[in-house]
Amino acid sequence: MNYLSSSRRVKLWQSLLPHWQQSVIGHSELGQAIIAFHQAPLDQCEVLAWSLMHGNETTGAEALTALIQQPQFGHKSWCIVPVLNPDGADAFTRLNHLGKDVNRDAIRSETKEGQALLSLMPRIQPKLVLNLHDQRSCFRGIGSDRPATFSLLAPCSNPKQKGGFDLEASKVASWMANWISQQYPHWGLARFNDSHYPNAFGDLWQSHAATITLETGITLSDWTRGETAQALALLLVNIDSTSWEEIFQNTPFDYLALPMNIDDAMDASVQMGNGQSCMLAYQETLQQGRLQAEWRVLKGDAQQSPAWRHWSSHLPRPMPGEVFDERSAQQIS
Numbered sequence: 001m002n003y004l005s006s007s008r009r010v011k012l013w014q015s016l017l018p019h020w021q022q023s024v025i026g027h028s029e030l031g032q033a034i035i036a037f038h039q040a041p042l043d044q045c046e047v048l049a050w051s052l053m054h055g056n057e058t059t060g061a062e063a064l065t066a067l068i069q070q071p072q073f074g075h076k077s078w079c080i081v082p083v084l085n086p087d088g089a090d091a092f093t094r095l096n097h098l099g100k101d102v103n104r105d106a107i108r109s110e111t112k113e114g115q116a117l118l119s120l121m122p123r124i125q126p127k128l129v130l131n132l133h134d135q136r137s138c139f140r141g142i143g144s145d146r147p148a149t150f151s152l153l154a155p156c157s158n159p160k161q162k163g164g165f166d167l168e169a170s171k172v173a174s175w176m177a178n179w180i181s182q183q184y185p186h187w188g189l190a191r192f193n194d195s196h197y198p199n200a201f202g203d204l205w206q207s208h209a210a211t212i213t214l215e216t217g218i219t220l221s222d223w224t225r226g227e228t229a230q231a232l233a234l235l236l237v238n239i240d241s242t243s244w245e246e247i248f249q250n251t252p253f254d255y256l257a258l259p260m261n262i263d264d265a266m267d268a269s270v271q272m273g274n275g276q277s278c279m280l281a282y283q284e285t286l287q288q289g290r291l292q293a294e295w296r297v298l299k300g301d302a303q304q305s306p307a308w309r310h311w312s313s314h315l316p317r318p319m320p321g322e323v324f325d326e327r328s329a330q331q332i333s
């Protein structure tokens with residue numbers, strides 16, 4: 001995936017959507033405007049979506065950018081916050097400039113980015129809210145031999161109090177699960193544990209409108225998630241063009257039948273010539289304005305858990321923490 005600074009991403013959106021309304025819903029810790037782009041007045045928008053709440057999770061933003069360029073886009077009225085955490089996105093870090101996790105700030109409301117998202121709540125009553133995130137490549141559905149490219153969550157609004165949109169969201173999640181498994185039958189698809197996390201924004205919004213937290217992962221043929229972003233864009237296009245009746249007519253069961261997401265997989269397992277083994281983790285880091293793929297050596301021997309790549313090497317065992325670029329990692333094998 002290419003790196004794009006927050007200001008360039010926002011400028012791109014402004015150039016792609018010259019006729020949409022823009023509302024500045026807040027400012028980041030470093031003073032960058034947080035902008036909601038909307039087709040209709042806020043109180044008439046049917047879908048609310050945000051991305052880059054975690055600054056190094058770019059797939060949602062890439063997919064939304066592809067969505068708004070589709071010629072057939074526009075059946076529903078959308079409100080989109082493409083860059084919710086602009087400082088984190090600039091630094092390509094999960095957290096905001098003060099090192100806080102915006103997605104654990106729904107109750108305390110200490111972060112300016114979280115406050116911006118909260119400020120939308122009294123102004124908008126969408127039928128569907130989409131909270132777009134990336135998940136690490138160690139996630140897979142239980143029993144699956146491939147990474148979870150999509151994991152769905154209908155967050156829990158409040159287990160003690162009825163009245164949230166949990167059931168409605170589960171129906172949407174079923175519709176999504178069916179669409180994804182039909183379009184991408186060979187990709188991993190799982191569901192997240194729906195324990196109640198009152199600090200999480202998905203749980204809070206579920207008390208206000210049907211909310212899905214969608215976590216995207218790698219595909220085995222594209223670790224940079226470009227394929228995943230394309231698939232997510234197609235899913236969003238289908239949400240846009242499918243009637244609400246059809247989306248909400250499902251039962252929750254297809255969603256509930258998905259395997260649970262677990263985070264036990266390894267990116268690569270290396271068998272060394274002397275009988276030892278080690279594990280490598282794939283990561284992308286920001287270096288001089290570009291994202292670089294790296295493989296980092298983890299502590300300990302390779303374990304029983306599945307690995308997405310199996311390499312063997314005649315070289316001595318590398319030290320934990322050692323980092324290989326993509327080319328030297330190929331040479332290990």
Ligand SMILES: [Zn+2]
Nearest residue numbers: 054057133134
């Ligand atoms: Zn996230």
